[in-house]
Amino acid sequence: MDIGAINAGAEIIACVENDPDAAETLRLNNISGHESSVIEDDIRNVDFTDWRDGSDKILIGGPPCQPFSKNGYWVKNDNRLIDEDPRNMLGQFLRAVNELQPNGFLFENVESIRHPTNLPTFERFVSEARGLGYSCTVFRANSADFGVPQKRKRVFVFGVKGAIHAIPEPHQTHSDPSKPDLMNGFDPYVGVGTFIKKFAAEKYSEPQEDASSGTYYHELVHVPAGKNYIALSKLNNYDGRTFRPGGRFWNFLQKLHPDLPSITIAAQPGPWVGPFHWDNRRLRVPEIAAIQTFPDGYKFAGNRRSIQKQIGNAVPCLLGEKMVAHLIENL
Structure with missing residues (x-):
């Protein structure tokens, strides 16, 4: 989402990242123009009032999704309870909002955060965000609907401070050509071929x-x-x-x-x-990165397993751009 935010016209002033390899990836790509903006730490140790001043700000983030993942439905111990899962960082996101007092925020998570098992926790999150003075719009997105060569479903929450009404949902730009009745003038979904064929050469093996x-x-x-x-x-x-x-x-x-x-x-x-x-x-790494719409030549730190994890956990950059741009346009 940092890449998407930059492409949407925002300036990154701070990134909080707890994973050492992911933090090093941000530094390798000079994501904000200055390495000191990458704060490699547990979010629970970060005081967001450090950036609280009169200038316009937004907060974007995707708290760890494992507690809400479909794979989690197979877990049968007490940690399956969302409120008791130590990876549940929804409260920390709300704390960041409260301390920073941004003009708006963009929250992202897996589609299954709205599964009946998780819904009470998610609805409480949205309710508490509203209690902090933010009008909230919940939007279920499919990356392919926005020109990404990947069917990836995610939930976004747009929060706008002091708005009388919640902002509208973003408008999709693409649709499934196999369902002509639903095209409605949209462009057809984008295939992966044009994104990854250039990485078929032996030098990328x-x-x-x-x-x-x-x-x-x-x-x-x-x-x-x-x-x-x-x-x-x-x-x-x-x-x-x-x-x-x-x-x-x-x-x-x-x-x-x-x-x-x-x-x-x-x-x-x-x-x-x-x-x-x-x-x-x-x-190959450049292929999965391209499917996630990372820029060509984007560098990743860590071993192969870590790189797969970083890319797979990311919001597709193009989707992030569309979502952040929509938030900025409606502040």
């Missing part, structure tokens, strides 16, 4: 991309582009394993199609979780 010796490589080869494991049971003259529909996660053996948006780029994918390249290999 990585050892981790080779899946040929893996358990399900034969099955992967036979999955058509744009499909997942379910397609195997519908193939003619296919001699490999098939799987019961619904018996695997939907992204199992999911393969990209160059003319279609990607599925969500995951932060910590399993070994056979897609998206895979249509050339039957795992994606």
Whole structure:
């Protein structure tokens, strides 16, 4: 969202980042023009009154999403309770708003923060933000609706200080061409091909991309582009394993199609979780970064696992730009 904010015309004056590799990534790319603006610390240790003055400010952030993730529904211990999960930083976001007193804020999280299990916590968050004097708009976004080559659903909350009415929801710019009745003059979804084909050259190859010796490589080869494991049971003259529909996660053996948006780029994918390249290999770092609409040449610190996590946890830069621009336009 920092990249998106800059592209929307904002100036970054401070970034709070607790992960050492992610903080180093921000410094490597000189995200704000001065390294001292990257505060590598737990947000609970940061006093936001340090930036509280008369100038116009906005606060943007995405508190850790793990407590609200669909994967969390499988956890069966006491920490599954959202209010008891130590990763739940919603209260810290509200504290930052209260201390900074920005003109507006933009909050981001996973779509499943509105799941019935999580909804009371989320609604309390919105209610408390309103109690701090902010009119709030809750918006469920699909990245593909805004020109990102990825179907990635997220929830945003726009907060505007002292507004009489909540601001309108952002207007989408793209739509699914397979549903012509819903196009309404929008541009068609953007396929990944134009974003990642330039990274097909050998110089971009990585050892981790080779899946040929893996358990399900034969099955992967036979999955058509744009499909997942379910397609195997519908193939003619296919001699490999098939799987019961619904018996695997939907992204199992999911393969990209160059003319279609990607599925969500995951932060910590399993070994056979897609998206895979249509050339039957795992994606390369510049490819997953491009699908998240990072600028060409953006540098990432850390090992391969850490880089995947940073990219997968990010808001697509283009989506961030559209959301921050919408907030600024409505202050």
